[in-house]
Amino acid sequence: MASPLPNPSRRAVLGAGGALGLAGLLAACGGSSGSGSSSGGGGGASSGDLRVWFMKDSVSDTAMEWLKTTFEQQNPGSTLTYEIQVWDGIVPKLQTSLASADSTPDIIELGNTQAPTFCAVGALEDLSDLEADLGGDQLTQSLVELGSFEDRMYAAPFYAGSRIFFYRKDMFEAAGVAVPTTIDELTAAATTLQQANAATPGFSGLYLPGISWQSCIAWLFTNGALLASQEGDTWKGGLSTPEGQASLAQLQQLWKTGSASGTVTDSTTASQPFVPFNTGETAMFFGFNWHLKSIDPALVEAGKVGYFGFPPVSAGGVGKPFAGGSNVAISASSSKKDLAKAAMKLIFAKEFQEYFATEGGWVPGNLQYAAALGSDELSTLTTEAVKNSVGTPAAKNWALVEGAKTVDDFYVAMGAGKDPVSLAAAADAAMEKVLNQS
Amino acid sequence: MSLALRRRPPVRRAAVPLSSRSDRRLALLLLVPATATVLLALGYPLVRQLGMSFQRFGLEQQFGRPPEFVGLANYQAMLTDPTFWAVLGRSVGFCLLVAAITMAVGTAGALLLTACSRPVAVAVQVVMLLAWAMPVLSSLQVFQWMFDSRSGVVDHALAALGFDQMLGFNWFAQPSTFFAVAGLLVTWMSVPLVVFMVYAAVTQIDTSVLEAAALDGAGPAQTFRHVVAPSIAPVLALVTLLQIIWDLRVFTQFHVLQSNGGITEQTNVLGTFIYQVGLAGGDYGSASAAAMLLLLLTLLIAARYIALLLKEPA
Numbered sequence A: 001m002a003s004p005l006p007n008p009s010r011r012a013v014l015g016a017g018g019a020l021g022l023a024g025l026l027a028a029c030g031g032s033s034g035s036g037s038s039s040g041g042g043g044g045a046s047s048g049d050l051r052v053w054f055m056k057d058s059v060s061d062t063a064m065e066w067l068k069t070t071f072e073q074q075n076p077g078s079t080l081t082y083e084i085q086v087w088d089g090i091v092p093k094l095q096t097s098l099a100s101a102d103s104t105p106d107i108i109e110l111g112n113t114q115a116p117t118f119c120a121v122g123a124l125e126d127l128s129d130l131e132a133d134l135g136g137d138q139l140t141q142s143l144v145e146l147g148s149f150e151d152r153m154y155a156a157p158f159y160a161g162s163r164i165f166f167y168r169k170d171m172f173e174a175a176g177v178a179v180p181t182t183i184d185e186l187t188a189a190a191t192t193l194q195q196a197n198a199a200t201p202g203f204s205g206l207y208l209p210g211i212s213w214q215s216c217i218a219w220l221f222t223n224g225a226l227l228a229s230q231e232g233d234t235w236k237g238g239l240s241t242p243e244g245q246a247s248l249a250q251l252q253q254l255w256k257t258g259s260a261s262g263t264v265t266d267s268t269t270a271s272q273p274f275v276p277f278n279t280g281e282t283a284m285f286f287g288f289n290w291h292l293k294s295i296d297p298a299l300v301e302a303g304k305v306g307y308f309g310f311p312p313v314s315a316g317g318v319g320k321p322f323a324g325g326s327n328v329a330i331s332a333s334s335s336k337k338d339l340a341k342a343a344m345k346l347i348f349a350k351e352f353q354e355y356f357a358t359e360g361g362w363v364p365g366n367l368q369y370a371a372a373l374g375s376d377e378l379s380t381l382t383t384e385a386v387k388n389s390v391g392t393p394a395a396k397n398w399a400l401v402e403g404a405k406t407v408d409d410f411y412v413a414m415g416a417g418k419d420p421v422s423l424a425a426a427a428d429a430a431m432e433k434v435l436n437q438s
Numbered sequence B: 001m002s003l004a005l006r007r008r009p010p011v012r013r014a015a016v017p018l019s020s021r022s023d024r025r026l027a028l029l030l031l032v033p034a035t036a037t038v039l040l041a042l043g044y045p046l047v048r049q050l051g052m053s054f055q056r057f058g059l060e061q062q063f064g065r066p067p068e069f070v071g072l073a074n075y076q077a078m079l080t081d082p083t084f085w086a087v088l089g090r091s092v093g094f095c096l097l098v099a100a101i102t103m104a105v106g107t108a109g110a111l112l113l114t115a116c117s118r119p120v121a122v123a124v125q126v127v128m129l130l131a132w133a134m135p136v137l138s139s140l141q142v143f144q145w146m147f148d149s150r151s152g153v154v155d156h157a158l159a160a161l162g163f164d165q166m167l168g169f170n171w172f173a174q175p176s177t178f179f180a181v182a183g184l185l186v187t188w189m190s191v192p193l194v195v196f197m198v199y200a201a202v203t204q205i206d207t208s209v210l211e212a213a214a215l216d217g218a219g220p221a222q223t224f225r226h227v228v229a230p231s232i233a234p235v236l237a238l239v240t241l242l243q244i245i246w247d248l249r250v251f252t253q254f255h256v257l258q259s260n261g262g263i264t265e266q267t268n269v270l271g272t273f274i275y276q277v278g279l280a281g282g283d284y285g286s287a288s289a290a291a292m293l294l295l296l297l298t299l300l301i302a303a304r305y306i307a308l309l310l311k312e313p314a
Helices: A007-027 A061-074 A090-098 A115-120 A128-134 A141-146 A169-175 A183-196 A213-222 A242-257 A274-278 A289-294 A297-301 A337-347 A350-360 A367-373 A377-388 A398-403 A406-415 A420-435 B002-006 B010-015 B020-052 B073-079 B082-115 B118-133 B136-146 B153-160 B175-203 B207-215 B220-231 B233-248 B252-261 B270-280 B284-311
Strands: A049-055 A079-085 A107-111 A155-161 A164-168 A228-231 A234-237 A284-287 A305-308 A324-330
Touching: A049 A061, A049 A337, A061 A079, A061 A337, A061 A350, A090 A107, A090 A115, A090 A398, A090 B270, A107 A115, A107 A337, A115 A141, A115 A155, A115 A324, A115 A398, A128 A155, A128 A337, A141 A155, A141 A324, A155 A377, A164 A169, A164 A274, A164 A289, A164 A377, A169 A183, A169 A305, A183 A242, A183 A284, A213 A242, A213 A406, A228 A420, A234 A420, A242 A406, A242 A420, A274 A284, A274 A289, A289 A377, A305 A377, A324 A337, A337 A350, A350 A367, A367 A377, A398 A406, A398 A420, A398 B270, A406 A420, B020 B284, B073 B284, B082 B118, B082 B175, B082 B233, B082 B270, B082 B284, B118 B175, B136 B153, B136 B175, B136 B252, B175 B233, B175 B252, B207 B220, B220 B233, B233 B284, B252 B270, B270 B284
Parallel strands: A049 A079, A049 A107
Antiparallel strands: A107 A324, A155 A324, A164 A284, A164 A305, A228 A234
8 A cells, every 4th residue: 555644644643642652551550549638736827717617508698708707807817718519429538638738628518428437437627525515414415425436525516407208289189188196097099199190290299209218217216227237347238127017018109109209319309309399290208397498489478388297107106207416517627627626616507507596497506596496387397307306326437327328329219119028138148248347 | 751762763862973872861851840740649549549459548648537457358348249240241241232333323424424514514513522521520510400300301302302201211220221321421521532533544545545446436334444444453452452441440420410310320331439438438449459359350451552552563
């Protein structure tokens, strides 16, 4: 062949390929972490910019502005910058950013289910000396436990919340359905509502996405099972227990006849259960009291929106929803711990704590200020729900189970109608493997 | 890089009068910044990762506790883990299939461009450049919207065409359709580069050769097989290899789409698996071992190409 591609160009191509290929090869080995530089000493600069990470939907704009302004007034020369993080993928993000002094935020919010892991590995500053200043005995004790390791508190209770049901009074009336008082009645009510509204495409009696595992575990807890429990030194998964299996049978029955939303698997869609509620595609959803502000005001004003708490298995029992909530902590590798502690005291001041109740709709970490939540029906139900709520295992490695999405995948499979027995055994084994590794 | 120096064409050496020692020293000096950058930016993480793959390196170590040397335990655990082999098989299958489709579509597109009038060819290339230059997260968001089960245009279009059962269909809930959407997205983002490179190579072919082929009575298929393809073979080989490497270590597309699916375990490829084990699972040692295995696999795939590069005469 009369060399249509002359040699130089052929070489240039090969050379360029070499460079690109090398970059490709080396980038193939991503996932290397920052070096584990954890500065032991406290103290640090007396002024500077304090970086605060709060989660989406946790702290209201009003509360944030108050914190920023007050902090900057009390600490002339210093500033406070806050960034809003999303829950999805936060565990890996914290693992990498907290480890290095350059990338770490100074104050972080941790989901209560993730707190034990970060307390145990030395990622957080010991707050035991500060505990009395932050509220002492008035702090929500279940959150203090999740935020402690070997009797030292590393992550203080930030706020708590639990889900309750929102329902359409007009739809209930039209279908002749009463507010359910047991889980079976809930399934029956959802089924009747779904049949009564069959003309609406995709209508769910109860909107309950399979991916919303934190909602789904209310069935597990109310039946008396736990995600995992400790027997001696070993953790044992609870999905395969008779109580766990009973809860899965109830859920799958619900998804079969009373909810078309078990196959919803998008976490963003699932985090907005008020959307199908507003569009009349469901008669009920299981959400937080602060979802009220996302509900169509026309529905609320017309008196069409009602609330009820998670029902028990049988009359006389209690419904046990998942104990949602967060802890707040100072990163151990922060270089501005004194400033961070000053800001921490402001976070536990009356004003900021009451904003949780008045603006956010959460139960504040310091229960002394919980009365600010009010005494209307929604607030009373929420307070009751928080009181009866059950948490995820207080295990050192629980955050790793969440990181592996074991529970998410499991409830998605349940929502898709897969076999509860074999999948529960597999999910239990996966949880046990992670929880029991040292 | 010293190879390149030694291979400097003799013609140039004769043309430039040189005091060879100082010239050589200057050349070496000029190479220092580039070499240092490569060593720092790529060498350090690689060495550290290699080290970590022989250590028990978990979350405690990430936050300051000294790691323990465990020899080949991480590799042994990885190689005896059926999950790893399942992920490996999935990754290799996905990357070969998607790379093949990308090459076929890209080459066909490039040949089509040569047949277009110039304004059309330019317009198509501009559009392709825009698609190629679009940040991957933006493309992902568009694909997520398109395939959304509630309001996505794809489901509605299919339903309008008469496939009623596709209304509200969840593409991300089964591995098969999940991989189809992910593959489509990866292909869509890689085709433009293939088109550009193949088009550039095809337009370099001496037109007299093509004319001669036409005079000899070769049809389009024969012309491609016997004239065009051999002429652009080096480019095709290079682009195919790069596609395979890129598709093997695909991460972002899968990581983001997994949050739509809730079937994380069944849709993990090597990139997301390493992330899951290391960053989400807090086992940096095992994840490093898996990453080294991925690197080894990539080197094996690229071995022939690297050999070719080293042997290539000046």
